[in-house]
Amino acid sequence: MNTTPELQTAALPWQQETWRRLYTRLADGKLPHALLISGIAGTGKQLFAQAFAMLALCRHRENQRACGWCNSCRQFSAGAHPDYFYVTILEDKSAILVDQIRELSQNLTLTSQHSGRKIALLAPADAMNTNAANSLLKTLEEPSADTLLLLVTARPARLAATIRSRCQDVRLPPPDRTTVLQWLNSRESRHDWPALLGIAGGGPLAALRLTRYRLIQERLQFYATLVELLNGKRNPLACAAELDRETLPVTLGLLQSWVMDLIILASIGDADRRTIVNTDALDLLQSALKGINLRALHAYLKHLNEAVALVATSVNAQLLLEGLFLEWADGLRTLEAAPLAACGG
Numbered sequence: 337m338n339t340t341p342e343l344q345t346a347a348l349p350w351q352q353e354t355w356r357r358l359y360t361r362l363a364d365g366k367l368p369h370a371l372l373i374s375g376i377a378g379t380g381k382q383l384f385a386q387a388f389a390m391l392a393l394c395r396h397r398e399n400q401r402a403c404g405w406c407n408s409c410r411q412f413s414a415g416a417h418p419d420y421f422y423v424t425i426l427e428d429k430s431a432i433l434v435d436q437i438r439e440l441s442q443n444l445t446l447t448s449q450h451s452g453r454k455i456a457l458l459a460p461a462d463a464m465n466t467n468a469a470n471s472l473l474k475t476l477e478e479p480s481a482d483t484l485l486l487l488v489t490a491r492p493a494r495l496a497a498t499i500r501s502r503c504q505d506v507r508l509p510p511p512d513r514t515t516v517l518q519w520l521n522s523r524e525s526r527h528d529w530p531a532l533l534g535i536a537g538g539g540p541l542a543a544l545r546l547t548r549y550r551l552i553q554e555r556l557q558f559y560a561t562l563v564e565l566l567n568g569k570r571n572p573l574a575c576a577a578e579l580d581r582e583t584l585p586v587t588l589g590l591l592q593s594w595v596m597d598l599i600i601l602a603s604i605g606d607a608d609r610r611t612i613v614n615t616d617a618l619d620l621l622q623s624a625l626k627g628i629n630l631r632a633l634h635a636y637l638k639h640l641n642e643a644v645a646l647v648a649t650s651v652n653a654q655l656l657l658e659g660l661f662l663e664w665a666d667g668l669r670t671l672e673a674a675p676l677a678a679c680g681g
């Protein structure tokens with residue numbers, strides 16, 4: 337059992353309304369045995385579920401929050417609450433496995449150490465393999481008294497209908513952009529949050545996580561390299577070798593945002609620069625546009641999206657990057673003869 341790195345004692349600003357509704361049900365003793373907490377990736381669903389678990393276990397709730405100082409809260413904060421079980425994908429595994437669910441089910445049948453409820457958080461719930469899901473179904477069909485299961489997922493449709501039908505839906509709404517930007521700026525003001533949000537796909541927590549990567553801090557340099565590759569000034573294989581394998585998803589995310597910006601500029605020109613993500617890289621984007629055309633960009637984006645889908649598998653990062661850089665440097669140029677206007681969308 338452990339907890340996610342960042343502990344919240346209450347909901348994030350864009351989750352307040354959902355929090356208030358759930359709190360009311362908790363206070364009225366009307367919580368079901370299982371909640372399916374869903375919402376878009378990178379918006380803090382798991383932090384929400386974790387904070388709610390802490391609240392539901394707290395002995396001295398204050399103002400719709402966990403008190404933070406009672407015995408239960410202190411154990412929870414230390415990642416050692418005897419009635420709280422966190423189930424996620426184990427290291428070196430690609431799914432939540434049946435043994436983990438069996439162990440959880442067993443733990444849930446034991447008497448609560450605090451004479452209260454027992455709570456399990458499963459995240460990402462859609463990562464359960466078929467056997468694990470079948471095993472969880474038994475627990476959902478015959479729940480022990482005073483248990484609360486929190487299933488967290490960005491892809492609820494991937495869960496079996498039999499599981500979904502036994503949980504009550506808690507859908508966290510997509511966060512409002514102004515609130516998110518305010519929150520991010522209050523955390524750290526030195527980043528270009530609109531750009532990072534765009535690269536992260538709109539999730540504020542995902543944007544926050546991106547700042548850990550040096551590649552993100554050196555984003556403009558990375559884009560300059562892409563322009564140099566197009567101009568034949570750099571060797572694609574050497575450039576691929578310079579990149580850290582660990583940051584493959586971040587590299588691909590940057591490439592996606594770069595190519596999508598190019599597609600916008602190639603399609604609508606400078607008409608509305610606000611629609612692009614990398615507004616601070618406009619000069620570099622314009623330089624890149626001189627060497628490529630829209631059709632080639634669409635084809636490249638397709639390959640890029642296929643590459644992103646491969647990241648979850650045990651793909652060879654080096655080969656993947658080499659392929660993408662070679663195609664960027666050479667493949668796009670082979671199509672440059674076609675005039676932009678003739679390419680269509």
Ligand SMILES: [Zn+2]
Nearest residue numbers: 394403406409
């Ligand atoms: Zn407490």
